[in-house]
Amino acid sequence: MAPSLHPLIDNGITPGSSSFSGGKLHCRCASDQVEITLNSNVAHNHACGCSKCWKPSGSLFSIVGVVPRDAVSVTANASKLSLVDKEATIQRNACKDCGVHLFGRIEKDHPFKGLDFVHVELSDEKGWQEPQFAGFVSSIIEQGSHPKEMDEVRAKFKAVGLQTYDVLSPVLMDLISTFTAQKSGIRFANL
Numbered sequence: 001m002a003p004s005l006h007p008l009i010d011n012g013i014t015p016g017s018s019s020f021s022g023g024k025l026h027c028r029c030a031s032d033q034v035e036i037t038l039n040s041n042v043a044h045n046h047a048c049g050c051s052k053c054w055k056p057s058g059s060l061f062s063i064v065g066v067v068p069r070d071a072v073s074v075t076a077n078a079s080k081l082s083l084v085d086k087e088a089t090i091q092r093n094a095c096k097d098c099g100v101h102l103f104g105r106i107e108k109d110h111p112f113k114g115l116d117f118v119h120v121e122l123s124d125e126k127g128w129q130e131p132q133f134a135g136f137v138s139s140i141i142e143q144g145s146h147p148k149e150m151d152e153v154r155a156k157f158k159a160v161g162l163q164t165y166d167v168l169s170p171v172l173m174d175l176i177s178t179f180t181a182q183k184s185g186i187r188f189a190n191l
């Protein structure tokens, strides 16, 4: 059987709602779940093939989007959270018991500082922004996917209407490069 990209992708994408304004995420513990309340929908939601983002078991990709960090609060069982890798740019807070990542925060100087990375499949609510693209696609090879399977993987994304990139989408890459240019002293008029 062909491997699953992700349950939110495999059978086609369900569009989100532009009027949806947030909800709760829960970890996958049977009891005493960590609960995160988001007062915002996500943006730039995407499939990510990198090795660091949390994926459901059996899936090749994560689905991850961003929300302003001010819109994120831990509303139950915060004591179960622990940092996966304190050296990483994105400080991913995972449940110590079930391993699910609840939110990833950037504390260092970075173009995405101020945004937290979250997985909307941890919510029971409907209306979250649907995935917009697939990023870090070639990175799945680093985790054992065969290089010869990549055409099939990219074709599957295409079949559900998603563009694939091996880093991030052009919009996000332009934001990163604009930040880097400004740090080096370049000033743009009319941004």
Ligand SMILES: N[C@@H](CCC(=O)N[C@@H](CSCO)C(=O)NCC(=O)O)C(=O)O
Binding pocket: 048, 049, 050, 051, 052, 053, 064, 088, 089, 090, 091, 135, 136, 139, 140, 142
């Ligand atoms: N090939 C590497 C890529 C890892 C990577 O750079 N991941 C990105 C995307 S995460 C969500 O879009 C990133 O920004 N990482 C920063 C971090 O994880 O702290 C791999 O697969 O590991």
Ligand SMILES: [Zn+2]
Binding pocket: 027, 028, 029, 033, 034, 095, 096, 097, 098, 099, 100
């Ligand atoms: Zn848990």
Ligand SMILES: [Zn+2]
Binding pocket: 048, 049, 050, 051, 052, 053, 062, 136
């Ligand atoms: Zn990732």
